Amino acid sequence: MKDILKRTTLGALLLLLLPLAVMVSGWRWQPVEMGLGHQILFWFTETVTRPWGTLTSAILCGWFLWCLRFRLKPAVFLLAIIVGAILIGQYTKGVIKEQVREPRPYVLWLEQQRGVNPETFYQQHRKQRSQLVSEAVAEDKQLPGWLKRHWAFETGFAFPSGHTMFAASWALLGVGLLWPRRRYVTIIVLLVWASLVMGSRLALGMHWPRDLIVATLFSWLFVSLATWLAQRFCGPLGVPLQEQQEIAERENQP
Numbered sequence: 001m002k003d004i005l006k007r008t009t010l011g012a013l014l015l016l017l018l019p020l021a022v023m024v025s026g027w028r029w030q031p032v033e034m035g036l037g038h039q040i041l042f043w044f045t046e047t048v049t050r051p052w053g054t055l056t057s058a059i060l061c062g063w064f065l066w067c068l069r070f071r072l073k074p075a076v077f078l079l080a081i082i083v084g085a086i087l088i089g090q091y092t093k094g095v096i097k098e099q100v101r102e103p104r105p106y107v108l109w110l111e112q113q114r115g116v117n118p119e120t121f122y123q124q125h126r127k128q129r130s131q132l133v134s135e136a137v138a139e140d141k142q143l144p145g146w147l148k149r150h151w152a153f154e155t156g157f158a159f160p161s162g163h164t165m166f167a168a169s170w171a172l173l174g175v176g177l178l179w180p181r182r183r184y185v186t187i188i189v190l191l192v193w194a195s196l197v198m199g200s201r202l203a204l205g206m207h208w209p210r211d212l213i214v215a216t217l218f219s220w221l222f223v224s225l226a227t228w229l230a231q232r233f234c235g236p237l238g239v240p241l242q243e244q245q246e247i248a249e250r251e252n253q254p
Contacts, residue, residue, distance in 0.1 A: 004176055004227045011175035011191065012220040015168050016213060018195055022202060023209035029105040029202060034144050041200035042146055048163045048197055049153075057086065060170055067183050074234040081234070082173060085226035089169050089219060093162045102159035106151055106205035110136050122157070129155035147204060154206060161207045164215035167194035169223055176227030 047056050061082060065075050103118040110116040114136040121129060130152040137148045171194035174187045198216075201207040 001228050005224055007179050008172050008176045008220055008224045008227065011172045012216055014191055015171065015194055015216050018198055019209040019212040029205045031109065031142060033142065034147060038203060039146065041196065041203050044196040045163060045200040045204065048166045053166060064177060067178055067181055067186065070234060078230050078234045081226050081230050085173065085222045086166065086169050089165045089222050090162060092218060093160055093165050096160055097157040100159045101157050104158040104206055105208060109205065126155055150204065158207050159211045160215035160218065161201055161211040163201055164198050164212045165219050167197040168216045168219035172219055172223040176223055177230060
């Protein structure tokens, strides 16, 4: 368990660098002219947003199982642990959101610019909120259409960030499960992807830095436990003898 905590803690600290830096800087979201850079960040957000988040999970599940090379029975159990960690995180996020009821940054901006009362806004059903957002930004020429549609789709509360919890959980699962298999490229890709998802939530007016920080800490907790369960019930996470030669050949390639 000690080695698992070392790995997942290091991964969590790397993911926390962005939101902590933003929080210390005092930066606050305001709508700006959004070009290609913002749209690319939006595409990263979409990898986590329904329904694409389901496809992302399916791809990552398959890749993790291939990297870990477990036999059928342990593989099924491992898959249940991985999916369980993701689902528990999303359920926890939903419960906390309903208790804290923190408005999103864009909702407070709508209050300032369009007179939308956040308390009244969140008392309405999701369909009514979506319609209100669409009507409030319909004539705004500065906001791109894809952002208007995303705001109208994402009308829930801000704290904590569900997108961050999803992406951070996968990235930390990579650190926890794949580090012993020396899948360093996969781990780096997952950490960069998760960081871009987190950055997109700030840049698009969906979350505050603290939403990302708390979501990452919850992910660290759930993933650390999930990785320990995987090692406890599915077998050692280290490299089997038959894979050592394959890894050595892969690392020696120019």
